[in-house]
Amino acid sequence: MIDDTRQRLIDAAGAIFANNGYEAASIRDICQQASANIAAVNYHFGDKKSLYVAAVRHAQSCADSENPEMTWPADMPPVERLRAHILQMLQRKLEGDKPAWHLGIMLREMAFPTEACAAVVEDYVRPMANGMRAILLDLLGHDFPEEEGNMIGFSIVGQVLFYYVHQPMIRLLIGSDAHDALTVQKLADHITNFSLAAIGLGPSLGHPTLTPPIPIKAMI
Amino acid sequence: MIDDTRQRLIDAAGAIFANNGYEAASIRDICQQASANIAAVNYHFGDKKSLYVAAVRHAQSCADSENPEMTWPADMPPVERLRAHILQMLQRKLEGDKPAWHLGIMLREMAFPTEACAAVVEDYVRPMANGMRAILLDLLGHDFPEEEGNMIGFSIVGQVLFYYVHQPMIRLLIGSDAHDALTVQKLADHITNFSLAAIGLGPSLGHPTLTPPIPIKAMI
DNA sequence: ATCGGATTGAAACAAGTGTTTGATTGAGAG
DNA sequence: CTCTCAATCAAACACTTGTTTCAATCCGAT
Structure with missing residues (x-):
């Protein structure tokens, strides 16, 4: 699994984004929960917003396969x-x-939409x-x-x-x-x-x- | 109206809180929209969270009287x-x-509840x-x-x-x-x-x- | 073993946050 | 007028934020 930390980041980010919302979720908290370095998110995704949409897309694809x-x-x-x-x-x-956050993050999008x-x-x-x-x-x-x-x-x-x-x-x-x-x-x-x-x-x-x-x- | 700025702060804060959520709303934006100084919110309400609950309570009371x-x-x-x-x-x-934010801020509370x-x-x-x-x-x-x-x-x-x-x-x-x-x-x-x-x-x-x-x- | 690109690490960055300070204003009371 | 006290203001505070830097490390290919 070459992209181990990348997947760990998506999982941690999705959970924290779904629970706290985009603004209240801090990259430091996400990286700590993912056991990754703070620079990892910028290395793998570029910036916070890209990590967020990656988490949303992952939740969607999982919802598709579960469905x-x-x-x-x-x-x-x-x-x-x-x-x-x-x-x-x-x-x-x-x-x-x-993963309870798969639908949580999408409900947040539907109620208070961002660009995703x-x-x-x-x-x-x-x-x-x-x-x-x-x-x-x-x-x-x-x-x-x-x-x-x-x-x-x-x-x-x-x-x-x-x-x-x-x-x-x-x-x-x-x-x-x-x-x-x-x-x-x-x-x-x-x-x-x-x-x-x-x-x-x-x-x-x-x-x-x-x-x-x-x-x-x-x-x- | 001795508490003019206090009411202006509640109105501006309610609108911004309802639109952007609690975390994404900055005290500086609120004060600018209310034409008040940055220190005004701490002088009249103590801190950001107290201003938030004041806005929620105001929305409630207005909803009562409108109703x-x-x-x-x-x-x-x-x-x-x-x-x-x-x-x-x-x-x-x-x-x-x-004021469209009266219900917006309460809907936010009902969907993603805080202590209010x-x-x-x-x-x-x-x-x-x-x-x-x-x-x-x-x-x-x-x-x-x-x-x-x-x-x-x-x-x-x-x-x-x-x-x-x-x-x-x-x-x-x-x-x-x-x-x-x-x-x-x-x-x-x-x-x-x-x-x-x-x-x-x-x-x-x-x-x-x-x-x-x-x-x-x-x-x- | 050695090279080279990919990945990680600790530290620092500039910008923004909520909050506090202390001086300044303004108007009403003595 | 003078004193007073509440209200406002600009400035700074301590802290967190997202982001960047650059050296250290890993690991497969040569």
């Missing part, structure tokens, strides 16, 4: 594809397996949006008006991202116990059922006795 | 209260009348959450299970906050034209209809021919 095209079985009904899609989005953040935001959108957000759009077109019909389809997609993703971005606020609001009780599976089921009911493909919440008939087209 | 208890007419049906509530939340951010986050939650988020809870209890019945009610509230607020937080990402994703076409009124109508359909109190989107009957209880 096997999200290609569900072709015979999977679209309703179940939506359910699996929502569950997977939630799992990726709230049940972070290894456009790359994040093109390489990460747009493929995911296209996946969501494909599911929605199967659910709603391929002649569905684009603007309304966009808003429906935003409504679904917005529910998911809410638990991404405002996790600490939710914990303060409802308390640690109630927050811990909101398991990923419970949230995914709720968001899926809420959204399916909204577009008329599932029983509505709140008044469970009412189950509107489901169009035959979307059941296949 | 007249959100007390709708008592005879307003809960469905219309929800619609008005959602519209008002969206208007406050996307049609910012005067708890105060924001208690003084700003919790009253708004209680208002939403009151509407939902009227809509769903006052014996509705708390956890599911929380998740429904989060689903509604999450849709709204999505357009708050990820506005720049949405613009990059769907383009400036399509983004400008998403007027506040259009978004509010969509989120309201989407959410009402989800809880079984309105026609579902996507398959407009289906209009499930609305329970009598919630129509009053």
Whole structure:
């Protein structure tokens, strides 16, 4: 591994950037956590900003590889594809397996964008949006008006991202116990059922006795 | 106005903190924008962090006063209260009348909390959450299970906050034209209809021919 | 073994940070 | 007028920041 320190720098930088933000992260802290010399970052990357975009790009590429095209079985009904899609989005953040900073640094870009935001959108957000759009077109019909389809997609993703971005606020609001009780599976089921009911493909919440008939087209 | 410069400092600091974040905002920039001396911030507030929390507290108090208890007419049906509530939340951010930083600095706290986050939650988020809870209890019945009610509230607020937080990402994703076409009124109508359909109190989107009957209880 | 380019190391650099100092101003009170 | 005290100002403080320098080191190729 010839670029050992280079990779160690990216890992340390990504974690610190994701936790503290770009400005609050100091090169000295990054190098210390990476067990590298202070000059290493300038030798391998040129300057701080280039190290930052390298960390973002690494997070993107890892997200791509961790994300096997999200290609569900072709015979999977679209309703179940939506359910699996929502569950997977939630799992990726709230049940972070290894490097929690991969999504953290991209969420920071999306909320308070720097010049690396456009790359994040093109390489990460747009493929995911296209996946969501494909599911929605199967659910709603391929002649569905684009603007309304966009808003429906935003409504679904917005529910998911809410638990991404405002996790600490939710914990303060409802308390640690109630927050811990909101398991990923419970949230995914709720968001899926809420959204399916909204577009008329599932029983509505709140008044469970009412189950509107489901169009035959979307059941296949 | 004896505390003229003190107020000018809070205004300038709030705007710069909201735009650049805490670390990236320099006291010299703030003082220059406030037409105050560099020593003024330490004279009036003590240090940078105290100035920051003063700006957050000012944003909270202003949000309170701008927000007249959100007390709708008592005879307003809960469905219309929800619609008005959602519209008002969206208007406050996307049609910012005067100081756009009041919500920006609080959104920053909610997404990447500092020690001032708890105060924001208690003084700003919790009253708004209680208002939403009151509407939902009227809509769903006052014996509705708390956890599911929380998740429904989060689903509604999450849709709204999505357009708050990820506005720049949405613009990059769907383009400036399509983004400008998403007027506040259009978004509010969509989120309201989407959410009402989800809880079984309105026609579902996507398959407009289906209009499930609305329970009598919630129509009053 | 020796050369040469790649990598690392400690130290210093200039610039910027938040903070403090002490003199200076200004206006109201005695 | 004189005294007083709060407010402002320019200047400097101590410190951290990102960046650079140049010698020391490593390691494979000759």
